[in-house]
Amino acid sequence: EIVLTQSPATLSLSPGERATLSCRASQSVSSYLAWYQQKPGQAPRLLIYDASNRATGIPARFSGSGSGTDFTLTISSLEPEDFAVYYCQQRSNWPRFTFGPGTKVDIK
Amino acid sequence: EVQLVESGGGLVQPGRSLRLSCAASGFTFDDYAMHWVRQAPGKGLEWVSGISWNSGSIGYADSVKGRFTISRDNAKNSLYLQMNSLRAEDTALYYCAKESLGYCSHWGQGTLVTVSS
Numbered sequence: 001e002i003v004l005t006q007s008p009a010t011l012s013l014s015p016g017e018r019a020t021l022s023c024r025a026s027q028s029v030s031s032y033l034a035w036y037q038q039k040p041g042q043a044p045r046l047l048i049y050d051a052s053n054r055a056t057g058i059p060a061r062f063s064g065s066g067s068g069t070d071f072t073l074t075i076s077s078l079e080p081e082d083f084a085v086y087y088c089q090q091r092s093n094w095p096r097f098t099f100g101p102g103t104k105v106d107i108k
Numbered sequence: 109e110v111q112l113v114e115s116g117g118g119l120v121q122p123g124r125s126l127r128l129s130c131a132a133s134g135f136t137f138d139d140y141a142m143h144w145v146r147q148a149p150g151k152g153l154e155w156v157s158g159i160s161w162n163s164g165s166i167g168y169a170d171s172v173k174g175r176f177t178i179s180r181d182n183a184k185n186s187l188y189l190q191m192n193s194l195r196a197e198d199t200a201l202y203y204c205a206k207e208s209l210g211y212c213s214h215w216g217q218g219t220l221v222t223v224s225s
Binding site for chain 1: 143153167169215
């Protein structure tokens, strides 16, 4: 089973700052990694797929990078609506998926 | 517009069974794989099960394998999750998700399952 770890668990930043979130896989998942955003009381929303592709309607301030076992989600300049929990997810052994434990981005 | 509406959740005693349903609309259901993802109260997302468009490929998380069964009825645009031998740790909000581009592109609002005596 592929295990995903995310760091940090919590990231405290101010609006306008840059956020850098990490996701690490226990074995290579190639580029088969996605990032989701979840706000309280809402379903998750797909942000990035295949490591670096923005999903439909996702602002350009969100970007993803990485391959193999190490991945990064970057939010270039935090907007008030970006404070949320972010999850990575791999699909390299489809149809079995795995989610990471999440990183909470909160307001400093 | 893609719509996914889950139903069938509720309070159930440990060891009993429950069947969840997901009604899909706004897209050609039988073109897409589908998934169930759950979220325990205050916890993260856990993938539960996935099924290909024609039910030819199915996968389960180790935590539910042998107890849960995923299925779909393309004629009814519906996805199902039969949950047997339920445990307290199965308590969660269960989301139905449409797979597109290889990932969960659209999600329902979830149905809550509570396993308690």
